[in-house]
Amino acid sequence: MNGADMLCDVLLTNGVDVCFANPGTSEMHFVAALDRKPQMRCVLGLSEGVVTGAADGYARMADKPAATLLHLGPGLANGLANLHNARRARTPMLNIVGDHASYHLQHDAPLTSDIESLARPMSHWVGRVAGAQDVRPRTEEAYRSALMLRGISTMILPADAAWGEVGPADLAPVTLPERPVVSPEAVGAAAAALRSGKRTVIILAGRALRAGALETAGRISSATGAALFSQTSDRTERGAGRVAARPVPYNIDLAVEALREFEVAICVGGKQPVGFFAYPHKPSTTLQPGCAVIELAGHEHDLAETLNLLAETAGVRNDVPFTPNRFTQPEIVAPTGALNADSITIALARTLPENAIICEESITSAGKMAVLAPGLSPHDHIPLTGGAIGIGIPLATGAAIACPDRKVIALQADGSGMYTLQGLWTQARENLDVVTVIFANRAYAILQGEMRNVGVKDFGRNARRMLDLDNPDLDWCSLARGMGVEAARVDTIDGFTDTLKAALAQKGPFLIEARI
Amino acid sequence: MNGADMLCDVLLTNGVDVCFANPGTSEMHFVAALDRKPQMRCVLGLSEGVVTGAADGYARMADKPAATLLHLGPGLANGLANLHNARRARTPMLNIVGDHASYHLQHDAPLTSDIESLARPMSHWVGRVAGAQDVRPRTEEAYRSALMLRGISTMILPADAAWGEVGPADLAPVTLPERPVVSPEAVGAAAAALRSGKRTVIILAGRALRAGALETAGRISSATGAALFSQTSDRTERGAGRVAARPVPYNIDLAVEALREFEVAICVGGKQPVGFFAYPHKPSTTLQPGCAVIELAGHEHDLAETLNLLAETAGVRNDVPFTPNRFTQPEIVAPTGALNADSITIALARTLPENAIICEESITSAGKMAVLAPGLSPHDHIPLTGGAIGIGIPLATGAAIACPDRKVIALQADGSGMYTLQGLWTQARENLDVVTVIFANRAYAILQGEMRNVGVKDFGRNARRMLDLDNPDLDWCSLARGMGVEAARVDTIDGFTDTLKAALAQKGPFLIEARI
Structure with missing residues (x-):
């Protein structure tokens, strides 16, 4: 078997069985290897913005990464804008970017470019496979990083690493370390804020916007009077029976107004909200200058568990009543008039x-x-x-x-x-x-x-x-x-x-x- | 006036009067300034690959740069693949990439990214405007670099540099330094090769493929027996009445075969040809291993003048007969049969x-x-x-x-x-x-x-x-x-x-x- 076969095997062993792709000549051995693996679903995108955007949508809903197959620097470049979005969504993704054979790079052939420099701004992990023998460990590292960092791993695969021979290996799924635990001090501070009587907002992001975490946040809100806001995130479970957090408005003036009253902000899953753009004579951040900010947990933490811990520390009981959205809303009247x-x-x-x-x-x-x-x-x-x-x-x-x-x-x-x-x-x-x-x-x-x-x-x-x-x-x-x-x-x-x-x-x- | 007005004035003063654009919020002051300059032609592309590719096509034919207007890192990213092509074509181009106001960058707002890292692989010059007062000198530097390097200048324009006030200035077109002159040693070596009786090929690229330079190459070829080949370049003036150089084939085997006989290669406007891709057990370069390579002139030189100098040094007279393509070719018979x-x-x-x-x-x-x-x-x-x-x-x-x-x-x-x-x-x-x-x-x-x-x-x-x-x-x-x-x-x-x-x-x- 060759390095490309090994790459496919490592992906499949770890449950990565969808590959969004737009290949080129330098990836032909990888394409041939994928062709020997019918259990891999290869989905062609007619430009790389489709490839990376689809991998983002897939992972947001499947809760596991897809692979992408991109052709050298320009193929990656075409996919970068949607990688940027995926990076902001903290979507796990495993990009495989083909490159020239390692010994060919010195000749600066027409398609040569600095792939690492292109990849870094939109990736949480960037690595280059050093040869066929390196395919397995490097791919496992890329996969582990995508999951643990909740983010974009971009692995550069030189053609000679793909076509080089490797022996068969006894593969097993990658063992993931425990997620980091939020500090007791931060939890204590957040719990104290909730009990302080100060006007407090909990600002949720990322996986804190799934139904279970939202329900915990809803109980905390009911018990303490804290407001719930959300920041734009990968995926929000919404609708009847669920707890709603209010989105921080996009417009800077409306955002400042919405958050004006709060003295303490507890951020779960992200940092404090900031203006999407700067404008002359307007602030860059949306909380009031005097508002205390507690960054309780980031994307790397287990956010549902963090909220459980916060509820427990704040003395919020499991059976505290809270208000999910109603299943029976006032009927929405059929629209009439203009199409708008x-x-x-x-x-x-x-x-x-x-x-x-x-x-x-x-x-x-x-x-x-x-x-x-x-x-x-x-x-x-x-x-x-x-x-x-x-x-x-x-x-x-x-x-x-x-x-x-x-x-x-x-x-x-x-x-x-x-x-x-x-x-x-x-x-x-x-x-x-x-x-x-x-x-x-x-x-x-x-x-x-x-x-x-x-x-x-x-x-x-x-x-x-x-x-x-x-x-x-x-x-x-x-x-x-x-x-x-x-x-x-x-x-x-x-x-x-x-x-x-x-x-x-x-x-x-x-x-x-x-x-x- | 503000920095954006100054930017428009510097562009127009230097004859840059076409701007291919896809703007965003951070470039609104620049858009407003362009709107005050009806002598600037703004052309919208519905994705940035159109913007940069069109700027390439424009400059190849106009022989002067266009400006582009791109929105932050993702807007630039979408245009990078065609910037890569323009970089290889050595097309002069002046990209203006908007960025957040400088003081807003620390907040890592959603659209923030490392624009320099994205720009460098596909640019010959990258710079960031330090403030409204810096707009004029930085734009002039970007313009000068695009022309002198024959390549891509990417200038990052923070929003506060665009909206900041500047006083009026007495603008004049940028003075360009003299182009570097090829070394007499290289010309001497190439001329000696042409007179040596060795089987010699002149490999032309870039502006050596314009009609005048080709004619000189044709005279050298007629007088010395040197073969003329061409590498894929920005623009070739072809057809009847012009001298044709034979393209080095894309296929590596055919390229090696086409260049097999030569003992000396004189490269004008580029380096020696290399394989587009590497393949197992095939060479990376296409000239024979023993072939002497004289890299006479690069894209930075005046190639028409270089060829004149070579002709003169090699003793090729101005009136030596040479063979342009015939105006009257054997008639091309109308095609019949299948559409292919x-x-x-x-x-x-x-x-x-x-x-x-x-x-x-x-x-x-x-x-x-x-x-x-x-x-x-x-x-x-x-x-x-x-x-x-x-x-x-x-x-x-x-x-x-x-x-x-x-x-x-x-x-x-x-x-x-x-x-x-x-x-x-x-x-x-x-x-x-x-x-x-x-x-x-x-x-x-x-x-x-x-x-x-x-x-x-x-x-x-x-x-x-x-x-x-x-x-x-x-x-x-x-x-x-x-x-x-x-x-x-x-x-x-x-x-x-x-x-x-x-x-x-x-x-x-x-x-x-x-x-x-």
Whole structure:
């Protein structure tokens, strides 16, 4: 066997059995090895933004990493923006980036580049395989790092390490060390704050937004009066029967206002919230300057266990009553009037299937969903985390591969959707159960708002031509059909509602272009 | 005025009046400043691969740099693959990458990343503006570097440097230093080689492939018997009345065979040719081991002047007869039979308009064009240089903006075309005169060949699913129309010929999906 065979064996031994890929010549021995492993599911993306975004969506929903196969520096580069998002989501992922044979690098062949320099900003672990014998230990290290760091491992595989011979090995799953335990001092301080009578907020992120952890947070909140907020994270279990935390608003003024009252903030799963961007004469952080910040636990900790420990230390009993979202909400009235972002969101909320996965890159369009979500059927929400646009279609693709029995609904802005529209083809090829709703406002609407924020009232030709997406309008139905995905355009709210119901009733990918 | 206004003024003062852009919030002050400068042409790309690829195509044809506007690390990352190609083409380019306000970086906001680490592998110069007062000197340095290094300058512009106030300045175009002169020793050695009677090859690259330099090389070849070869470069002036150099083949075996006879190689504009990839038991370089290599001049030199100097030193007279390509070639017979890569290429060759720009990312399909080119109307050939696929559509876009009066013909493979198909929208919006021919073979055909090279005869499911582009087939006409580009599909050679003639007869973008 060769190094590439060993790599496949190590992956499969550790349960990594999905590989999102876009290969090239330097990875041909790896492709040949994958071809000898029918138990590995190889999913082709027609650009690497699809590959890494899908691996992110897969891991968020499968709770285990996928592998990716990327072609040299440029292949990695194309995938970096969605790796950035995955990095911010703390998604475990194992990227395998092919490189030239080690002895060929000195010749600076046309495709040579500094892969490590490209990989480091978007990876938590970067390593280079030193030869065929190094494939096993290095892959095991990459896998272990992805899980323990909850993050991105990028392993560079020179072609001669892939094609070099190695002996067979007696493989076993990698043993993972215990997760670090939060310090008793931090727990004590947080518990003391909860009992102090000070106005306290618990800011949850990452795996603290799964149903079990949220329930514990809900009990703490009920017993102590602490408020619950959430930061944008990989995945939130939402809907009826679950505890809702209020998202910290994106807008800096609204975020400051929302957090103004608090004297103590306990951060679980992340650091204190900061402004997405800086603006002249506005603060960079959103808590009040005098607010005490207790960073109780990071992504590396077991957050459900951390919250249990906090509840126990704060004297919150297991049987304290708390308030999950109601299963029976006031009925959401059917939307009427114009087709717009709000009416679409309301129609979606009324139609949401049980146990759906809402994949969100709606940017300016689906804000109302966060308001309605607590009363809807239980569902998962997986959003854009790092602000690098072009994740929605790939993310939905990966989530659908992880959860073939669940309906994936992608709320997709048109401008960001164009970044990685190629993912629709993968949805068609794999016959994935994804309904994509394009909010076709024909603009980078968020940027038009930001332009107004910097004081520009009337846009000239250059601003219009950089912020509008019209002239020509994109025809999303034509684009979707060009990649084998059924599609329909709607201009009215009734048309949207009917089309959505029909799309949800069938299996396989469907795209709705909602012209708002 | 603010730093962003100053930036625009420095660009315009130096003749940089085209900006390919995809902005974000951190660049809003720059967008507002551009909006105050109607003399700057801002061209939106719907993904950054389009932005950087178009800037490459523009500069190759305009012989001056364009600016790009990219949004933070992820925006730059999306453009890196085509920056890699531009780096290999030694294209002058001035990237402006927005970043958070300098004081905001410490908070590690979601879109924060190490932009320098991302930029360095694909840039020849990287700098960060230190504040509004630093905008002018840093931009001038970036511009000077792009021209003198013939390469990629990437300047990071923090938001507070853009919005900070600066006083007006008396701007003047940047003074460029003299280009370095090749050493008399190297010229002497090369001239001696030419007169030595040894079998000598002159290997041309970069600006040595423009008509004037080629003519000098042709005279040297006629007078001394030296062979002329070319390496893949930014732009080759080809066709009747010009001197042709023979391309070093991509295939390593063919390259070694083509260069086997030579005892001395004189490299002008680049280093000695190397294998695109390494293969087990095959060499990394293509000249014979004993071949003496004289690296006479690099991209930084004036190559036309270098060749003049070489001719003079070697005693080649200005009036020595040489053999340009004939204006009247044997007639190319109209293709008949099946629609395939060769028949398409022949039909194209018969129809090539005067002074066309052939933009090539045909990968496995248009090899015959290089054979036919010497006898065709004079034209420019701008190919994929760095092996990072997805350049064709953007490159054609930029070339058409640089040369609005010339017909651009893009020879485009389907697999690589899908990487940056978004560029078609920019072609439609700017009404660019580009005819794109998609060689729709529904496969990564080059990789299928490479798989066979590594000994795999029968492809299993995983290999097929990573190397085939079928199931579903891409419908390129639908994709093009979805972005406002007129398109037609052809299945026969007569259909292709007729459609091509019609497409060439009209103005504006047109896409032909040739199913081969």
